Amino acid sequence: LALKGYQSLFPSVAYPPLRRQLVHLIAVDLHRRGKSDMALAVLVAFEGLLRIGEVVGLHVSDLVDSADDRLPLGVSLPGFSFRLRKTKTGENQWARVEESTVVRLLQQRLVRLRGRPDAKVFPFSTSQLRRAFKQSVARVGLDASYVFHSLRHGRATEMHLMKMPLEDVLAAGRWQSTKTARHYVQAGRVLLIATKVPDAVARRANQVSALLPLLL
Numbered sequence: 001l002a003l004k005g006y007q008s009l010f011p012s013v014a015y016p017p018l019r020r021q022l023v024h025l026i027a028v029d030l031h032r033r034g035k036s037d038m039a040l041a042v043l044v045a046f047e048g049l050l051r052i053g054e055v056v057g058l059h060v061s062d063l064v065d066s067a068d069d070r071l072p073l074g075v076s077l078p079g080f081s082f083r084l085r086k087t088k089t090g091e092n093q094w095a096r097v098e099e100s101t102v103v104r105l106l107q108q109r110l111v112r113l114r115g116r117p118d119a120k121v122f123p124f125s126t127s128q129l130r131r132a133f134k135q136s137v138a139r140v141g142l143d144a145s146y147v148f149h150s151l152r153h154g155r156a157t158e159m160h161l162m163k164m165p166l167e168d169v170l171a172a173g174r175w176q177s178t179k180t181a182r183h184y185v186q187a188g189r190v191l192l193i194a195t196k197v198p199d200a201v202a203r204r205a206n207q208v209s210a211l212l213p214l215l216l
Helices: 002-009 020-032 036-048 052-056 100-112 126-139 149-161 166-173 178-194 199-210
Strands: 063-065 080-087 090-097
Touching: 020 036, 020 126, 020 149, 020 199, 036 052, 036 090, 036 100, 036 126, 036 149, 052 080, 052 126, 063 100, 090 100, 149 166, 149 178, 166 178
Parallel strands: none
Antiparallel strands: 063 080, 080 090
């Protein structure tokens, strides 16, 4: 009862979702500022519906590609799969990224880390990534209400709008209940419409997104 009373006085804030083109715009801005690893972390977090602590916590040994000899014979997983050591909803969970540009950039990143299975994939803290992300949000002309969690919210909303079964969205985002996932994506659809993006920023984002493989 006390918790319900607190929640009525201080309701949780729903962060607006970032659509794909805006994510690409932020990633390219990070790249141009010399923060290519952070740009890749943003793309990985979006495609894999990862929270900021989950993406920063990735080790080289947590990544599995289609040719990994740890997979059973005859099993091939497209793109990259991730072991998430610790998440909000439990330990040792699974996520996956299949988008071709992100997969290629991850492959290049792992080449530089070859022979270092215990190394961090991304060499920065959550506070450093969050700060750089917010700076790029401001630099590209987006509203300050967008936060790193908007990546996860944006990808889940995109999947739902693409008519992906809710159970698949739930599994990809690792939610514990269908009720939570349904509320999440329904709120995302509303916020996607309610949050205004300046026309010039939207046009720029569309241009950048179409050229993403070249720009990165």
